[in-house]
Amino acid sequence: xxxxxVFEKHPRxxxxxxxxxxxxxQRALRRSGLPVKFSQGFNPHLLITFAAPLSVxxxxxxxxxxxxxxxxxxxxxxxxxxxAALPPELNCLSARGVExxxxxxxxxxxxxxxxxxxxxxxxxxxxxxxxFMAQETIMALRKTKSGEKLIDIKPLIYKLEVTSPATLRxxxxxxxxxxxxxxxxxxxxxxxxxxxxxxHTLSIRLQMYGKDFIPLELL
Amino acid sequence: xxxxxxxxxxxxxxxxxxxARYTGGEMNAVIKPFDSADVTFAFCFPDAYEVGMxxxxxxxxxxxxxxxxxxxxxxxxxxxxxxADALRRENLPLFSIESRTPVRRFDILGFTLQYEMCYTNxxxxxxxxxxxxxxxxxxxxxxxxxxxxxxxxxxxxxxxFIDVFQIGDGEEMMLEAIECVRKCKxxxxxxxxxxxxxxxxxxxxVPAFYEATYNEDGTLKAFTPIDNAASPIVRKRIVRDxxxxxxxxxxxxxxxEAIQDRSVLEIMRGCTKGCRFCQAGMLYRPVRERSLETLxxxxxxxxxxxxxxxxxxxxxxxxxxxxxxxxxxxxxxxYADKKVSLSLPSMRLDSVVKQSLEEMQKVRKAGLTLAPEAxxxxxxxxxxxxxxxxxxxxxxxxxxxxxxxxxKLYFMIGLPTETDADLEGIGHVAKQVMNCxxxxxxxxxxxxxxxxxxxxxxxxxxxxxxQWQGQDPLDTIREKQHKLKDILYAVKGVNFNWHDPELSxxxxxxxxxxxxxxxVLLAAWKNGCRMDGWSEFTNFEGWxxxxxDCGVDPAxxxxxxxxxxxxxxxxxIDAGVTRAFLWREWQRAQKAEVxxxxxxxxxxxxxxRFEGVCRK
Numbered sequence: 102x103x104x105x106x107v108f109e110k111h112p113r114x115x116x117x118x119x120x121x122x123x124x125x126x127q128r129a130l131r132r133s134g135l136p137v138k139f140s141q142g143f144n145p146h147l148l149i150t151f152a153a154p155l156s157v158x159x160x161x162x163x164x165x166x167x168x169x170x171x172x173x174x175x176x177x178x179x180x181x182x183x184x185a186a187l188p189p190e191l192n193c194l195s196a197r198g199v200e201x202x203x204x205x206x207x208x209x210x211x212x213x214x215x216x217x218x219x220x221x222x223x224x225x226x227x228x229x230x231x232x233f234m235a236q237e238t239i240m241a242l243r244k245t246k247s248g249e250k251l252i253d254i255k256p257l258i259y260k261l262e263v264t265s266p267a268t269l270r271x272x273x274x275x276x277x278x279x280x281x282x283x284x285x286x287x288x289x290x291x292x293x294x295x296x297x298x299x300x301h302t303l304s305i306r307l308q309m310y311g312k313d314f315i316p317l318e319l320l
Numbered sequence: 321x322x323x324x325x326x327x328x329x330x331x332x333x334x335x336x337x338x339x340a341r342y343t344g345g346e347m348n349a350v351i352k353p354f355d356s357a358d359v360t361f362a363f364c365f366p367d368a369y370e371v372g373m374x375x376x377x378x379x380x381x382x383x384x385x386x387x388x389x390x391x392x393x394x395x396x397x398x399x400x401x402x403x404a405d406a407l408r409r410e411n412l413p414l415f416s417i418e419s420r421t422p423v424r425r426f427d428i429l430g431f432t433l434q435y436e437m438c439y440t441n442x443x444x445x446x447x448x449x450x451x452x453x454x455x456x457x458x459x460x461x462x463x464x465x466x467x468x469x470x471x472x473x474x475x476x477x478x479x480x481f482i483d484v485f486q487i488g489d490g491e492e493m494m495l496e497a498i499e500c501v502r503k504c505k506x507x508x509x510x511x512x513x514x515x516x517x518x519x520x521x522x523x524x525x526v527p528a529f530y531e532a533t534y535n536e537d538g539t540l541k542a543f544t545p546i547d548n549a550a551s552p553i554v555r556k557r558i559v560r561d562x563x564x565x566x567x568x569x570x571x572x573x574x575x576x577e578a579i580q581d582r583s584v585l586e587i588m589r590g591c592t593k594g595c596r597f598c599q600a601g602m603l604y605r606p607v608r609e610r611s612l613e614t615l616x617x618x619x620x621x622x623x624x625x626x627x628x629x630x631x632x633x634x635x636x637x638x639x640x641x642x643x644x645x646x647x648x649x650x651x652x653x654x655y656a657d658k659k660v661s662l663s664l665p666s667m668r669l670d671s672v673v674k675q676s677l678e679e680m681q682k683v684r685k686a687g688l689t690l691a692p693e694a695x696x697x698x699x700x701x702x703x704x705x706x707x708x709x710x711x712x713x714x715x716x717x718x719x720x721x722x723x724x725x726x727x728k729l730y731f732m733i734g735l736p737t738e739t740d741a742d743l744e745g746i747g748h749v750a751k752q753v754m755n756c757x758x759x760x761x762x763x764x765x766x767x768x769x770x771x772x773x774x775x776x777x778x779x780x781x782x783x784x785x786x787q788w789q790g791q792d793p794l795d796t797i798r799e800k801q802h803k804l805k806d807i808l809y810a811v812k813g814v815n816f817n818w819h820d821p822e823l824s825x826x827x828x829x830x831x832x833x834x835x836x837x838x839x840v841l842l843a844a845w846k847n848g849c850r851m852d853g854w855s856e857f858t859n860f861e862g863w864x865x866x867x868x869d870c871g872v873d874p875a876x877x878x879x880x881x882x883x884x885x886x887x888x889x890x891x892x893i894d895a896g897v898t899r900a901f902l903w904r905e906w907q908r909a910q911k912a913e914v915x916x917x918x919x920x921x922x923x924x925x926x927x928x929r930f931e932g933v934c935r936k
Contacts, residue, residue: 111345113344113345114340114575115343116333116343117340117343117576118340118576121340121577122575124575125573125575127627128626128628128629131627131628131629132347132625132626132627134624139659145659158339187347188345188346188348188349189345190345301331303330
């Protein structure tokens with residue numbers, strides 16, 4: 102069997118990179134004494150997969166990982182034991198046992214919801230949201246390893262709204278086929294609002310979704 | 321005063337290099353309410369987080385302090401220069417990792433002194449914390465600045481900056497020190513009264529209570545107490561029974577990879593081999609072992625609480641541990657299911673027990689590190705490294721047969737009495753190691769032979785028989801490095817590494833410096849020197865200018881040979897080994913006379929003066 106685990110990455114440790122987070126989880130599983138599966142080979146390691154890595158600097162309220170197990174364990178026992186082996190900054194919220202052949206979360210991923218807190222000096226960004234979204238196309242410059250590319254991100258923004266004077270909430274595409282990161286959205290929004298220096302922001306990933314915006318862990 | 325602001329910090333963290341160095345939240349970090357503790361201790365390793373997190377001593381003392389319900393200990397590291405600059409720019413004070421409390425709010429700020437090239441980082445930490453750099457400028461509001469560790473055995477270059485030095489094993493002394501501060505605080509004692517109370521604890525040295533005078537030739541004339549609380553001789557502390565000494569049942573597990581990111585078992589403390597260049601070998605006497613039973617219990621605790629994939633055994637000379645084979649067997653057997661591997665660092669090459677090697681091989685195979693130190697038997701006799709070429713050949717052949725293919729060889733250049741023949745000898749040793757590999761049949765040996773020869777520059781240290789020796793001048797060292805490069809170039813397949821000789825020269829100054837070097841240190845820091853141990857921040861010009869501006873000649877400290885009767889700046893410390901013993905060893909060294917391991921007969925080093933610590 103494998104466990105679909107929902108966990109929180111606390112803002113305090115938002116700068117921990119993906120590989121470091123993976124290692125921290127592997128060590129927590131070793132501490133927990135749970136019957137985890139090791140990879141074969143010369144340097145055996147624990148098999149964990151994350152639905153989607155978090156960008157460095159971003160906390161997550163509702164992150165998802167899959168942990169294959171070598172023996173049956175109840176969901177509640179799993180949750181209790183793993184939480185006992187984790188620091189308060191990494192906290193598991195739920196665990197759901199599924200069969201090994203259950204589709205991987207990574208493949209079912211479709212979108213993610215974020216909250217973006219903007220520093221007070223950047224509050225003008227919020228005023229630009231309505232006209233920003235009213236555009237027919239939203240061109241943004243995506244920087245990749247192979248260079249820069251101008252793309253239309255409008256179809257990748259499923260929702261963008263102002264929830265308080267300096268806070269945005271958005272749902273953006275996050276899938277194997279297409280992804281729009283918060284940074285790309287913010288760059289485009291700044292350009293639209295005519296703000297040259299992007300204000301400091303703190304983004305947090307709130308939720309991940311599959312098709313039809315069903316929470317990923319329920320799929 | 322600077323004020324801490326969480327939002328300002330979060331902002332600068334977003335642009336900092338490796339921000340995870342400053343964020344904490346690691347597994348097993350101890351979180352206590354700051355204001356409920358009677359005594360608060362900020363423990364600083366004056367270097368980058370990933371270096372400091374690897375250090376065993378802090379783990380032990382962090383555990384001991386936090387074990388007291390009335391005390392609290394949090395960690396502090398030297399911010400990387402980009403972060404230090406950002407803190408200054410934003411006017412933020414340096415803060416502790418656990419609770420992000422400004423360092424200045426702690427009762428005590430303690431530094432561990434593991435190497436001399438971290439000294440500018442101490443000034444950097446004090447400055448970033450808004451604490452006056454000099455003891456004499458501190459007020460009742462400032463923390464008491466403590467320091468300990470091997471470099472505290474010659475504390476003098478730091479004398480004006482540190483309030484209290486702890487000399488020797490810290491397990492018991494630290495507890496006495498914080499109990500003393502707790503009592504003084506409760507009695508509302510002044511800073512001076514607190515320092516006086518601390519000075520009465522055995523092993524504690526308060527530099528402000530002493531005065532140094534100098535002869536016309538610049539050598540030390542006298543070193544005398546000027547306060548009634550200070551004793552003329554400060555005797556190092558020794559923990560007599562390691563089985564009874566506190567050892568952490570958990571380590572903080574960092575998120576980012578530390579240099580030493582594994583469980584560590586300290587199997588014994590001290591070494592009786594008597595290598596004459598080795599300061600640790602002299603300072604940590606006598607040898608004390610932990611029992612098998614204690615170690616297995618500690619290993620269980622660490623494996624279960626950390627989830628580390630690897631255990632390493634730590635000591636100055638693990639091969640000398642009485643139950644090494646039993647321990648290795650027991651550990652490999654115990655944790656095979658959990659896929660925890662075992663590694664043995666600092667193996668002296670005369671003790672690479674074949675049986676242990678085979679045990680290790682079951683799990684994982686890291687590179688093998690051997691330290692012949694010198695290229696010829698004559699020079700190895702001078703430094704009393706009781707290792708022969710046959711030992712080396714046997715050890716590497718065994719290792720190659722057991723599947724090792726990566727070997728690192730450590731040498732020193734600039735050792736006393738060294739000649740060109742000794743440099744040639746290093747080439748010869750490297751060649752021998754290569755040959756050993758090829759004598760093992762192809763079917764038995766692993767592929768991909770990698771031999772690395774590394775040559776550091778010898779730095780004479782206090783409390784060693786070489787404490788009277790002058791270090792080779794920079795030009796000589798450079799010349800020797802070039803010769804060695806040519807010699808090793810001729811041995812095909814050997815990689816050669818060497819160190820900056822400038823750094824070794826600075827190290828030599830501070831390793832045997834006196835109080836007058838404090839001004840140079842301060843000037844160098846003001847010239848922008850910090851993180852001196854990192855090649856990307858090497859700023860030798862800053863140091864040269866500091867020496868010039870202070871009118872201090874580095875050669876006086878680094879290169880000058882000291883006479884038999886010269887008063888040395890660290891002579892007021894009783895480190896266990898006597899000056900008479902060290903001088904005797906220095907004389908024997910110059911005649912290339914070997915002194916056997918004292919387990920085979922007492923050599924009269926002086927430890928027997930300490931009651932009940934030395935096994936005859």
